[in-house]
Amino acid sequence: xxxxxxxxxxxxxxxxxxxxxxxxxxxxxxxxxxxxxxxxxxxxxxxxxxxxxxxxxxxxxxxxxxxxxxxxxxxxxxxxxxxxxxxxxxxxxxxxxxxxxxxxxxxxxxxxxxxxxxxxxxxxxxxxxxxxxxxxxxxxxxxxxxxxxxxxxxxxxxxxxxxxxxxxxxxxxxxxxxxxxxxxxxxxxxxxxxxxxxxxxxxxxxxxxxxxxxxxxxxxxxxxxxxxxxxxxxxxxxxxxxxxxxxxxxxxxxxxxxxxxxxxxxxxxxxxxxxxxxxxxxxxxxxxxxxxxxxxxxxxxxxxxxxxxxxxxxxxxxxxxxxxxxxxxxxxxxxxxxxxxxxxxxxxxxxxxxxxxxxxxxxxxxxxxxxxxxxxxxxxxxxxxxxxxxxxxxxxxxxxxxxxxxxxxxxxxxxxxxxxxxxxxxxxxxxxxxxxxxxxxxxxxxxxxxxxxxxxxxxxxxxxxxxxxxxxxxxxxxxxxxxxxxxxxxxxxxxxxxxxxxxxxxxxxxxxxxxxxxxxxxxxxxxxxxxxxxxxxxxxxxxxxxxxxxxxxxxxxxxxxxxxxxxxxxxxxxxxxxxxxxxxxxxxxxxx
Amino acid sequence: xxxxxxxxxxxxxxxxxxxxxxxxxxxxxxxxxxxxxxxxxxxxxxxxxxxxxxxxxxxxxxxxxxxxxxxxxxxxxxxxxxxxxxxxxxxxxxxxxxxxxxxxxxxxxxxxxxxxxxxxxxxxxxxxxxxxxxxxxxxxxxxxxxxxxxxxxxxxxxxxxxxxxxxxxxxxxxxxxxxxxxxxxxxxxxxxxxxxxxxxxxxxxxxxxxxxxxxxxxxxxxxxxxxxxxxxxxxxxxxxxxxxxxxxxxxxxxxxxxxxxxxxxxxxxxxxxxxxxxxxxxxxxxx
Numbered sequence: 001x002x003x004x005x006x007x008x009x010x011x012x013x014x015x016x017x018x019x020x021x022x023x024x025x026x027x028x029x030x031x032x033x034x035x036x037x038x039x040x041x042x043x044x045x046x047x048x049x050x051x052x053x054x055x056x057x058x059x060x061x062x063x064x065x066x067x068x069x070x071x072x073x074x075x076x077x078x079x080x081x082x083x084x085x086x087x088x089x090x091x092x093x094x095x096x097x098x099x100x101x102x103x104x105x106x107x108x109x110x111x112x113x114x115x116x117x118x119x120x121x122x123x124x125x126x127x128x129x130x131x132x133x134x135x136x137x138x139x140x141x142x143x144x145x146x147x148x149x150x151x152x153x154x155x156x157x158x159x160x161x162x163x164x165x166x167x168x169x170x171x172x173x174x175x176x177x178x179x180x181x182x183x184x185x186x187x188x189x190x191x192x193x194x195x196x197x198x199x200x201x202x203x204x205x206x207x208x209x210x211x212x213x214x215x216x217x218x219x220x221x222x223x224x225x226x227x228x229x230x231x232x233x234x235x236x237x238x239x240x241x242x243x244x245x246x247x248x249x250x251x252x253x254x255x256x257x258x259x260x261x262x263x264x265x266x267x268x269x270x271x272x273x274x275x276x277x278x279x280x281x282x283x284x285x286x287x288x289x290x291x292x293x294x295x296x297x298x299x300x301x302x303x304x305x306x307x308x309x310x311x312x313x314x315x316x317x318x319x320x321x322x323x324x325x326x327x328x329x330x331x332x333x334x335x336x337x338x339x340x341x342x343x344x345x346x347x348x349x350x351x352x353x354x355x356x357x358x359x360x361x362x363x364x365x366x367x368x369x370x371x372x373x374x375x376x377x378x379x380x381x382x383x384x385x386x387x388x389x390x391x392x393x394x395x396x397x398x399x400x401x402x403x404x405x406x407x408x409x410x411x412x413x414x415x416x417x418x419x420x421x422x423x424x425x426x427x428x429x430x431x432x433x434x435x436x437x438x439x440x441x442x443x444x445x446x447x448x449x450x451x452x453x454x455x456x457x458x459x460x461x462x463x464x465x466x467x468x469x470x471x472x473x474x475x476x477x478x479x480x481x482x483x484x485x486x487x488x489x490x491x492x493x494x495x496x497x498x499x500x501x502x503x504x505x506x507x508x509x510x511x512x513x514x515x516x517x518x519x520x521x522x523x524x525x526x527x528x529x530x531x532x533x534x535x536x537x538x539x540x541x542x543x544x545x546x547x548x549x550x551x552x553x554x555x556x557x558x559x560x561x562x563x564x565x566x567x568x569x570x571x572x573x574x575x576x577x578x579x580x581x582x583x584x585x586x587x588x589x590x591x592x
Numbered sequence: 593x594x595x596x597x598x599x600x601x602x603x604x605x606x607x608x609x610x611x612x613x614x615x616x617x618x619x620x621x622x623x624x625x626x627x628x629x630x631x632x633x634x635x636x637x638x639x640x641x642x643x644x645x646x647x648x649x650x651x652x653x654x655x656x657x658x659x660x661x662x663x664x665x666x667x668x669x670x671x672x673x674x675x676x677x678x679x680x681x682x683x684x685x686x687x688x689x690x691x692x693x694x695x696x697x698x699x700x701x702x703x704x705x706x707x708x709x710x711x712x713x714x715x716x717x718x719x720x721x722x723x724x725x726x727x728x729x730x731x732x733x734x735x736x737x738x739x740x741x742x743x744x745x746x747x748x749x750x751x752x753x754x755x756x757x758x759x760x761x762x763x764x765x766x767x768x769x770x771x772x773x774x775x776x777x778x779x780x781x782x783x784x785x786x787x788x789x790x791x792x793x794x795x796x797x798x799x800x801x802x803x804x805x806x807x808x809x810x811x812x813x814x815x816x817x818x819x820x821x822x823x824x825x826x827x828x829x830x831x832x833x834x835x836x837x838x839x840x841x842x843x844x845x846x847x848x849x850x851x852x853x854x855x856x857x858x859x860x861x862x863x864x865x866x867x868x869x870x871x872x873x874x875x876x877x878x879x
Contacts, residue, residue, distance in 0.1 A: 051772050072778045084773040088791045097787075098777035149778060 001063070002027045002185035003048060003153060007526055008057035009490070010043055015461060016490060018044050018054075019209035020526035025202075028183040030176070032196040035206035036232070041189045044206070045155050048187065049078045062152055074153075077146030081158040083138045085130040091117075091141050092126040098149035116144040119178055136167040143175065147182070154179070156188040160195065172198055193233055205229050208488035213524065225368055225524075226485050227401050230274045237275040237337045238401055240373055241366070242424075244268045248366060255292040255361045269448065270372040270424035272402070274365040277340040281360035282313065283349065289360035299355045300336065309346045311339040313359065369482040370448045370475065370580075373425035374404045377442060379412050387430050392457045392576060399486040404428075412438050422446040426578075428453055433571040440559050443581040449479050452570065452577040460551035460576065464543060465493045465515075465527065467555030467580075468536065473518070475582035476555025481523035483553070483578065491527040493519070494543065500533045537569050544575045551576045557584045632853065639850040642843035650844040651851055655823050656832060662740060663829040664855060667808030670747035671755075674804045675797055678755030685756075686763045700756050703749055708813030715746055716817045738820030743828065746814040751804030758803065762796035763789075795867055802863040809856050 003025040010018040018040040025031045033041040046052040048059060050071030058067045066074050086094050093100075095116055099109045117123050120140040130138055139159055146154060156175070160168040176199055179186050190196055196203050197217050204214035205228070213220060213229050224230040227238060239250055247254035250273060283289045286296075294315075301312040315335050337359070351357060374397055376388040384406045387393070397404045402425075412429075414437075427447035429438050431454040439450045463484060467476045484491050493515045497508045512529035519525045532539040544550055552575060556562060559581060562570065570577065639647065650656065685697055703711060719726040719736040726736055736742045766789055774784045812830040819826040829852055836845040 049776060051776070071772075071775050072780070076776065078773070078776045080769050080773060082767075082769060084767065084769040086770065086774075086788060097774070097779070101778045101780075101783060145773075145777065 001025065002029065002061070003031075003187065004058075004060040004063075005044075005048070006058040006060075007528075008044065008047060008054050008059065010040075010047060010052060011055050016209050016488060018047065019488060019490065020057075020528070021206075021209075021211045022057075022520070022526050023204060023211060023214070025185060025187065028185055030179055030186045030188070030199055030201045032200035032203045033187060033189045033206060034191070034193060034196040034203050034232075036191055039206040040209035041191075041206045042157055045078075045157055045187060045189045048153075049076050049155055050074045051078075075149075075151050077149070077151035077154045079139070079142050079146050079154070079156045079159050081161045083130070083135075083142045085138055085142055085145070087130050089129075090126065091122070091128050091130070091133070094130065094141055095145050095148055097145060102149065112148060113144075116147060119147075119181070120144045120174060134167075135163050136171050139163065139171060140174065143178065147178075147184075152185065154184050154186045156186065158189055158191070160190075160192075168195075175199070203233075205232065207232075208486070210485060210488070211524075212485050223365055224274065226482075227272065227367060227369065228399075228485065230365075230367065231401060235277050235338055235340075237277065237280070239273045239275055239337075240402075241271050241273040241364075242268060243271045243366065248273060248364060250294055250361070250364075255294060255364055268422075269446075272367040272369055272372050274367060275337065275361060276363070276365075277310070277338045278308075279361065279363040280313075280337060280339045281362055282311075282339060282341070282351065282357045283360065284357065286358045289358055291360035291362045294359040294361045297337065297357055297359050299351050299353055299357060302351070302353055308340045308342060311341070311351070313337050313339050313357065315359070368478070370478050371400065371402075371426055371482045372448075373402045374428055374451070375407050375423060375425060375447075376404055376428045377407045377409050377412060377423075377438075378430065379408070379410055381408055383430065384408055387428060387453065390428075390430075390453055390455070390457070392459055393428055393451075393453060395459055396483075396486060412441060414441070424448070426451055430455065431571075431573055431577075436563050436567050436570045439570065439579055440562060443559055443579070449578055449580045452573060452579065454574055454576065457576045458549050460487060460489045461549040462547065462551075463487070463489045463491050464540070464550060464552045465491060465555075466496065466536070466540060466552070468561065469557050469584075471557035471584040472555030472580065472582045473515070476553060476580045477515075477519055477523060477525075479555075479578065479580045480527075480553050481519065481525040484525060489551070491519075491525065493527050493529045494532055494540070495529065496532045496534070496536045496539050498534070505531075537566050541569050544569075544573070548575075551578065553578045553580065555580045555582060557582055635846055635849050635853065638843065639846040642847065646843065647847050650836075650841075650847045655827070656829070656848060656851075658824045659827050659829040659832045660851070660855070662743060662826065663809055663852075666740060666743045666747050666828070667751075667805050667811075669744050670751055670808050671801050671805040673744070673748050674751045674755040675801050678752055678800060678804075679759055679793070679797065681752075682756045682759040682763055686760060700753050702753075704753050708750065708811065709817070711749055712746060712814035712817035715742070715749065715814065719745065719818065737818055738822070738826060740826060742818040742820075743815055743826060746818050747808040747811055750811050750814055751807050754803035754807060755797070755800035758796045758800035759793060762793045766792050795870065798863055798867055802860055805863075806856060806860060809852065 001024045003023070005021055005023040008018055008021045009016055021044060033044065035041045043052060047054050050066065050069065054067065058065060060066065061074060061076070086097065089097070092113055095113045096109045099112060104112075113126070114123075117125065120143055122137060122140050122144070125133070125137070125141075130141065133141065143156075143159075159175070160171060163171065172195065175188075188195075188199060200217055202214055203217050203220055205212050205220070207228050212226050213224065220229060221233050224233065224236075230236040230238065241248050241250045241255075243249075244254070245268070248271065249255065280294070281289055281291045286293050297313040297315045299311055300314045303310040303312075313336070315337060339359075374393060376384050376393070378384040378387055388404050388406050393404060407423075423442060423445045425447070426449050427442040427445075428451045429435060429442065431452050435452055439452065442450050463480065465476065465480050467473050480491065493512065495508050495512045495515070497504045508531050512531060516527055516529050519527045532543065540552060540554075544552060552573075554566075554577060556579065562579070681700070685693060685700075716723070716737055718724050719729070719742060721727070721730045721735070721737065723737070729736055734741070736745065770788055771784050774788050779787070810830065812828075812834070815828055816831060819828065819831070821827050821831050829848060833845045833848045836842075836848065
């Protein structure tokens with residue numbers, strides 16, 4: 001491996017800007033770090049370069065640990081967004097700078113300079129001053145300068161940011177050619193997805209300091225694992241669907257996507273489906289559709305963009321289609337879908353604003369997230385409204401691009417009573433002494449997890465994860481991974497042993513390692529691990545009291561245990577708690 | 593009719609899109625003449641009206657030569673000291689953020705605002721043999737007050753803000769990205785300083801040097817208290833001129849003034865020339 005990052009964390013004033021990033025980049029690979037501004041991608045690049053120290057983790061270049069090695073000794077070339085050329089030196093002197101520092105003889109320097117200028121197509125510009133060159137030419141000089149001392153790794157920090165579109169494309173081609181010719185391992189940071197697609201062998205997508213996903217551009221586009229990647233890479237319609245025994249249902253009928261039909265649902269549950277605008281078909285009626293029927297809609301807006309036609313279509317829920325809800329649509333029952341068609345399709349069936357159409361789905365991708373939507377539950381309307389406007393809940397829903405629906409449950413928490421309709425996604429209740437009963441009740445009603453929210457809880461900077469038994473591990477990790485992709489917090493798995501002694505300690509360490517490797521392997525999530533001792537409830541209470549802004553994710557397989565052992569923790573918590581229930585396989589599934 | 597007029601002045605005035613060149617140029621000439629050129633011309637003509645023999649006698653007398661040495665020597669030394677310490681001060685103020693930075697930044701300008709005599713009295717109090725610092729320096733055998741050392745200290749104080757205030761904006765212009773880029777290319781801290789930071793800041797430092805030097809040569813108020821004004825030893829030229837004036841020797845005073853004028857002018861001209869030479873060398877792209 002050319003570049004290996006192992007759990008890199010960089011904090012700025014206590015808050016992590018780069019959060020547990022692990023990454024392997026192969027020899028000669030062109031890796032693009034893509035993310036919105038403030039996602040930590042530039043900080044990560046500067047950490048690789050050695051211009052920023054890291055608070056945690058290790059960086060290796062070509063097998064050599066360089067975590068504590070000065071920038072000048074790392075053998076890395078860096079190209080800055082603003083070129084950072086030495087304005088008082090000529091192009092020749094700029095390019096030869098690294099060689100001059102290394103006391104290379106003049107003849108060799110000249111030869112290398114000529115070679116580099118040819119590489120970046122700037123022959124004959126040797127004696128110009130940077131101010132006499134255009135922006136694109138200056139950036140070419142910067143690239144040549146960074147390569148002069150034959151570094152093993154080339155880093156580019158938004159190199160095209162200050163250039164106009166035409167020159168950008170030209171320079172993009174130059175950089176790709178140079179990279180191919182030299183076979184140099186390259187990392188480029190950008191916020192421009194088009195740039196990432198054009199250059200990358202692999203793309204890593206960052207948000208809130210975390211490396212969310214990485215992979216080949218076409219794989220990431222076709223099969224994103226997270227909402228953020230689905231919507232950040234190209235346009236996407238996120239739709240809440242149900243995963244049933246019959247397949248994936250959007251609305252009434254199953255829209256079984258080819259390829260993913262092989263996984264029958266264990267139990268009927270809510271999922272988030274990604275519909276790419278180009279995968280939606282429109283036709284005059286249901287019979288004319290070539291793909292699976294999604295619903296009926298009205299063309300709301302028509303936008304022309306070059307080769308493709310972009311439409312906004314409002315879905316109407318008719319009785320036979322069943323309710324369709326896009327994640328961002330709220331509870332109104334109808335929602336806007338973005339559709340793109342080629343000119344060819346458009347000529348075959350031209351539509352105009354206001355026209356009624358039938359929509360079909362050619363392809364659908366289901367996100368592996370258990371946190372599909374939030375439902376605020378309380379006994380009275382005022383309580384529900386206050387709860388649904390809690391800042392942390394609103395923030396989470398915004399970041400997850402999902403909805404917060406409300407539900408008044410007068411019989412909340414009363415044994416024997418049950419709700420009219422089953423719950424889906426995450427149920428949210430406010431922290432109160434009687435919350436334990438409500439929590440158990442909601443989980444029995446079908447909620448994937450229950451979020452216990454104290455009033456005005458802040459956004460967590462640290463998430464503690466614990467499961468009471470191994471049966472709950474898989475579900476707890478899935479919920480943790482999904483949540484942590486949307487908050488900039490450190491994740492810590494807390495393993496708790498009854499007591500600290502020679503016989504228990506190795507077992508405890510083993511459990512920690514297992515937890516970490518499973519999080520890494522299954523969810524691509526980096527977590528820290530810590531070992532605690534004593535009573536689980538007391539230990540968790542103690543850790544939550546240690547610092548503010550913490551959130552606890554607690555996994556259980558037996559719901560009764562919550563009332564028996566965690567009543568104190570659950571009823572008096574000042575931190576948000578997320579309880580995940582995963583019934584043991586083959587065990588009693590009480591309540592359903 | 594503006595057209596023929598402009599044509600007539602063709603060699604002097606380039607046709608310019610901005611109007612009002614004639615007016616502003618006229619005002620500049622008038623203002624400079626009234627404030628600078630005419631008084632200077634009067635000085636020169638007064639010196640010239642004396643007999644040349646008398647002129648030479650005054651200008652090259654032992655006492656006058658000693659005063660030139662002190663005046664120009666101490667000014668050069670003070671400006672050089674300022675070049676080093678003023679740079680460090682400016683560096684600290686630009687590069688670091690620490691509590692009290694704003695206060696120190698404001699303190700820099702104090703020598704501008706204070707009547708120079710006040711600075712002189714303050715310095716003498718501190719550096720006199722029984723003063724706070726002078727007391728300890730005297731134990732080490734160093735005498736500051738009433739020696740050339742004192743003169744230099746006074747001139748350093750007076751010239752300091754000129755250096756800091758000219759170097760500060762130039763330093764602020766050196767982006768940390770440039771230093772990072774040089775570091776990435778393998779340069780050591782010292783190499784970065786020598787090859788990246790200094791070349792960008794040197795023009796400003798030269799300007800600051802010229803200003804501090806010019807200010808030092810003309811300084812009077814702060815020096816007279818700390819210098820003691822002993823003829824041949826601690827007497828600066830401006831003091832000698834005042835002495836001549838008090839003796840009603842106007843021609844002598846004018847003659848000394850002319851000498852100061854020409855040496856200062858030559859010095860400043862040389863520094864300006866050095867700068868434009870540097871610039872042209874850069875523009876040609878030499879090494």
